[in-house]
Amino acid sequence: MKAMRRRFPYWLLARRSVQLAVLAAFMYELPGLGRVVTGNLASSTWFGQLQLTDPFVALQALLAGQALGAAALIGALVVAVAYAALGGRIYCAWICPINLLTDLAHWLRTRLGVRRHVPVSRHVRYGVLAAAVCASAAGSTLAWEIVNPITLLQRELMFGVSSGSWLLVVLFLFDLLYSRRGWCGHLCPVGAFYALLGRFGRLQVGASGMGERSASVRACPEPQVLAPIVSGQAEAVRSGECMRCGACMDANPSAGLGMRVRIVARPRIPPA
Amino acid sequence: MVPPPTDPVPAPGVSPRRQAFRRVARALGGVMIATLAARGLLGARPARAAHMLRPPGALPDADFDARCIRCGLCVQGCPFDILKLADWDDPAPIGTPFFVARQDPCRMCADLPCVRACPSGALDPLLVDVREADMGVAVLVGHESCLNYKGLSCGVCVRVCPVRGEAIALREIVRNGAVIRVPTVNTDQCTGCGSCEKHCVLSHAAIRVLPRALGIGRSGANAAGRGGVR
Numbered sequence: 309m310k311a312m313r314r315r316f317p318y319w320l321l322a323r324r325s326v327q328l329a330v331l332a333a334f335m336y337e338l339p340g341l342g343r344v345v346t347g348n349l350a351s352s353t354w355f356g357q358l359q360l361t362d363p364f365v366a367l368q369a370l371l372a373g374q375a376l377g378a379a380a381l382i383g384a385l386v387v388a389v390a391y392a393a394l395g396g397r398i399y400c401a402w403i404c405p406i407n408l409l410t411d412l413a414h415w416l417r418t419r420l421g422v423r424r425h426v427p428v429s430r431h432v433r434y435g436v437l438a439a440a441v442c443a444s445a446a447g448s449t450l451a452w453e454i455v456n457p458i459t460l461l462q463r464e465l466m467f468g469v470s471s472g473s474w475l476l477v478v479l480f481l482f483d484l485l486y487s488r489r490g491w492c493g494h495l496c497p498v499g500a501f502y503a504l505l506g507r508f509g510r511l512q513v514g515a516s517g518m519g520e521r522s523a524s525v526r527a528c529p530e531p532q533v534l535a536p537i538v539s540g541q542a543e544a545v546r547s548g549e550c551m552r553c554g555a556c557m558d559a560n561p562s563a564g565l566g567m568r569v570r571i572v573a574r575p576r577i578p579p580a
Numbered sequence: 581m582v583p584p585p586t587d588p589v590p591a592p593g594v595s596p597r598r599q600a601f602r603r604v605a606r607a608l609g610g611v612m613i614a615t616l617a618a619r620g621l622l623g624a625r626p627a628r629a630a631h632m633l634r635p636p637g638a639l640p641d642a643d644f645d646a647r648c649i650r651c652g653l654c655v656q657g658c659p660f661d662i663l664k665l666a667d668w669d670d671p672a673p674i675g676t677p678f679f680v681a682r683q684d685p686c687r688m689c690a691d692l693p694c695v696r697a698c699p700s701g702a703l704d705p706l707l708v709d710v711r712e713a714d715m716g717v718a719v720l721v722g723h724e725s726c727l728n729y730k731g732l733s734c735g736v737c738v739r740v741c742p743v744r745g746e747a748i749a750l751r752e753i754v755r756n757g758a759v760i761r762v763p764t765v766n767t768d769q770c771t772g773c774g775s776c777e778k779h780c781v782l783s784h785a786a787i788r789v790l791p792r793a794l795g796i797g798r799s800g801a802n803a804a805g806r807g808g809v810r
Contacts, residue, residue: 351651351699359699365649369700372646377701380649413590435607439614446615447622448646454625454674459650463665463675466652471669 315561319554326402335466349403350453351380359383361392364501368450371441388505394552394569396506400492400499403551406457409476410492413483414529420428422529426487428494430532431548437497437504452497512570513537513556514544519564527559532553537565544570629671630790633774635663636686636713637695637703648702657697662741666704681774681789684716688742688773711743716772717795718748718765722786728761737763737776737787748776763787766768767796 333344334352345354351361361383369376376384391399400407416422445450453459459477460472483490492499514537521538525531533550538540557565595671628634628641635654638644654677655663662684666672677694693701707713713744718737720726727734728750741748747769750761763776765787774789789795 346656346697347651347653350649352651353653353697353699361649361651361699369647369649374643374647375701376647376649377705379699380701383699430584431607435611435614438611439618442611442615443618443622446619448642449622449673450646450650451618451622451646453650454622459675463652463667467655467665469665469667471667472674475668545612 315558317558319396319558321404323553324408327405327408330403331405331408331465334462348459348466349405350459351383358386360387363388363505364498365450365453367441367501368444368452371445372448372450373445383479391502391509393505393509394506395509395512395550396502396504396548397499397551398506398509398511399502401495401551404458405461406479406496407467407492409461409480410483410489413480414489417484417488422485423522424486426490428487428490430494430530433495433500434504436495437500440497449501456498458498493529505548509548510571511552511567512544512546513550513552513554513565513567514570515564516566517564520560521556521563521565522561523560524556524565527555529553529555586707597802610735618678625673626671628673628676628678630794631680631682631788632666632670632672633675633681633686633715633772633789635679635694635703636688636692636710636715636771637698637705637707638715639702639704644702645673645676648676649700651699652677652693653697653699654703657693659689659693660684661693661765665789668788669738681777682785683778685774685778686713686771688713688771711771712771713771714792716775716789717770717792718772718774718776718787718789719795720765720787721790722764722782722784724786725782726763727781728763731758731760733761734781735761735763736779736781740775740779742773743769743771747771767792 323550332338332350337343345352347353349362350365351359353359359382360381363384366376366380366384369380440452455475457476461476464470464472464476479491487494513534523536525534525538527535529551530547530549533545533547534556537545550565554567556563557567599767635658639647650665652665652675655665662679662681663677666674666676666678668674670678672678690710692707692710695705695707697706723729735750738744738748746766748763748765751764752759752761754760755787772789772792776787777785777789780787
C-alpha cells in the first residue's frame with residue numbers, strides 16, 4: 309500500500325474557526341460587529357434579539373421544579389430542535405470550548421507518546437447524565453451546573469475569576485495522562501445529552517464511494533460510530549455519538565467518506 | 581479502538597437474558613449511588629451568605645436557586661457593573677449573580693435592565709417599579725460607633741439614600757438631656773440597595789443591608805414561650 313499524503317486538515321480548520329469565533333464573540337466586541345452576544349453558553353442573547361438557551365440547562369431547571377420564563381424556554385426549544393434535526397454532538401465539536409482543552413490534551417498525548425490509558429466504558433457518560441438529572445430533581449437545584457466546566461471556563465475567561473481553574477487543570481491532566489479522550493468521550497453528561505437528543509440528526513457522515521478507512525477510524529474520537537460503515541452494514545453513520553467533526557475525512561480524503569444532509573436513508577453500498 | 585467490555589466473563593450456563601438483566605441492574609445501581617452522592621454534596625454547599633445580595637426582583641432563595649440558569653445576562657445588563665457571578669470560593673450557589681453593598685451598591689435603575697435581561701424569570705419580570713424591590717433591608721448595626729449616635733452630625737447614610745426621606749430619616753430622640761438625631765430605617769420603603777452601607781464614613785459600616793429575615797423583628801409572642809429554664 310502506498311503511503312498516504314498528509315492533506316491539509318480543512319475540517320479541523322473550519323471547526324477551530326467556528327469554536328474560537330464563538331468564544332471570542334462572548335468575550336470581546338468583534339471588529340465591525342460590536343457586541344454580537346451577551347450571556348454565556350447556558351443562555352445567551354444574539355444580536356440583541358435572538359435568545360438561545362442550552363436545553364440541558366433548561367431541563368435541569370425544570371426538574372428542579374421551576375417553570376422557566378418564556379424567553380429561556382423558547383430559546384431552549386430553538387436550540388433543541390436545531391440539534392435534533394442536524395445531530396446533537398455538533399455542539400461538542402463545533403461550539404463547546406472544553407473541546408479545545410481536551411483536543412489539546414489529546415494532541416499532547418500523541419506528541420509526548422503517553423501510553424497509559426485507563427479504560428472507562430463509553431456508557432458511563434449516560435450514567436453521569438442520569439445522575440445529574442436525578443440529583444437536580446432530588447436537590448431542587450441545577451446539579452450539573454455546580455461543576456459544569458463549560459460555563460466555568462467561560463466565567464473564568466469573561467469575568468476574570470480563577471478559583472475554579474483547578475477543576476479545568478484536573479480535567480486536562482486526566483485526559484493527558486490517564487485516559488485517552490477520557491472526558492468528552494466517556495464522562496461528560498452534556499455530550500451524552502446531545503448524543504441522545506441528536507440521535508436522529510440528518511447531517512450524517514456516510515460512504516460516498518470506496519476507500520481505505522483505517523486511518524479514518526484511527527482519527528475518529530468516537531471510532532465505534534464508524535463501525536457500521538467500515539463493515540458495510542450501513543451507508544451512513546446513524547449513532548448520535550458522532551460529533552460531525554470531520555476528522556475521518558481529514559485523516560484520508562480518499563477514504564470515500566462525505567458529510568451531507570440525508571433526509572432518507574439510501575440503500576447501503578456493499579463492502580468491497 | 582473499541583473499549584474493552586466492562587462485563588466480567590459470564591459463568592458458563594448463564595442465560596443471555598440474565599446477563600442483560602444484571603447489566604441493567606448494575607447500571608441502575610451505579611446511577612442511584614451517584615445520585616445519592618450528588619444529593620449529599622448538594623446539601624453540603626453553603627447557603628448564600630448575608631452580605632451576598634441578589635439583584636432586584638430576585639425570587640426567594642430556594643426558588644431562585646432552582647430557576648436561575650447561571651447565564652450572566654443580568655451581569656452584562658447592569659450598566660454600573662456591580663453584579664458578579666459566584667465562583668467556587670464565594671459563599672453562594674456557583675454561577676448565580678450577587679453584589680456586595682459595601683463594594684458597590686445597586687443604583688436602582690428605573691428601567692431595571694438586569695430584570696429585563698433575565699431569560700429565566702429568576703429575577704421576577706413582574707417587578708416594574710424598582711422601589712418595590714427587596715434586596716434586603718438596611719439595619720443600623722453599629723450604634724456604638726455611629727457618629728450620629730455619638731451626638732455628632734453626620735447623616736451621610738440619609739443623604740445618599742435613593743429613596744431619601746422615605747426609606748431612612750434622622751429621628752430626634754432625647755438622651756441624657758441632649759437631642760440626638762438617629763438614622764432610622766423605614767423597612768417598608770427600604771429596598772436594600774446598599775447605598776447607605778457603601779457610603780458610611782466609618783472603617784466598618786455602622787449600617788448594613790441584611791436579608792429581611794435576619795434584619796427585622798416581628799411583633800407577636802415568642803413561640804418558645806416564657807417558661808424560663810426548665
